[in-house]
Amino acid sequence: MEILNIKNITKVYGQERNKTYALNKINLTAQKGEFISIMGTSGSGKSTLLNVISGLDVPSSGEVYIKGKKLSSLSDKELTNFRRHHIGFIFQFFNLIPVLSALENVTLPAILAGKHPEIVEKKAQDLLKLVGIGHLSHSKPSEMSGGQQQRVSIARALLNEPEFILADEPTGSLDSKTSKEILCILKNFCEHMNHTLVMVTHDAHVASYAHRVLFMYDGEIVDELYLNTSEHDRQKNILDIISRIERLSQ
Ligand SMILES: Nc1ncnc2c1ncn2[C@@H]1O[C@H](COP(=O)(O)OP(=O)(O)OP(=O)(O)O)[C@@H](O)[C@H]1O
């Protein structure tokens, strides 16, 4: 079942002679349960694409449909509400609030959205356990390692059980062992709960966990690679991804 449909999206920054086409006529669909990686050189439009998909940024032309809903047809309030219920974000630098504990960071968005604190807290505790930091629920971000903070931000993104998760370099500041654990958690969400994940990364090893890799160049999706997702094929996947990236830069 299709969850995302992007039709001919263009995003232009600046005016006249200083125009930058951050996105140039992008078309893309994603199915429920799919894990997509987006790769491409710096400035190729990856973050802009995530922002436009999430409705955080408005395209200059074209339409984004999520679950059949045309984002441009929603009012600001409807869009905020839609995002809150259907989309989870994981940022590279976690965006945690320093004075709040892990548990409070995870629950804050849901409590602001008017959910019942007790129910939300129980769910947040379960999620913190799931991502392996149940014992740190009362710690502040400054008392946690980068990997632990990223787990908090993943728990926060998953609290509302969003069917659609967007992640910009979610493992960008983590060591390879922690990255692997986090990728396995995310991949499980796709394969066992039928969630959809669109993840930006610069790292071929990280991208190799996805079902499909998209390659961007100058605001366009210029290449696409479908991967076998068994652990057995990982090394081959990484080599295939690297060779596509090399082809891009020629
Ligand atoms: N707010 C903005 N105003 C003007 N230009 C912008 C703005 N945001 C992005 N751009 C430009 O749009 C292009 C795409 O930027 P984007 O941030 O999407 O790249 P990216 O692929 O995410 O790069 P990176 O890998 O470095 O994060 C770049 O040329 C960038 O300079």
Ligand SMILES: [Mg+2]
């Ligand atoms: Mg970016």
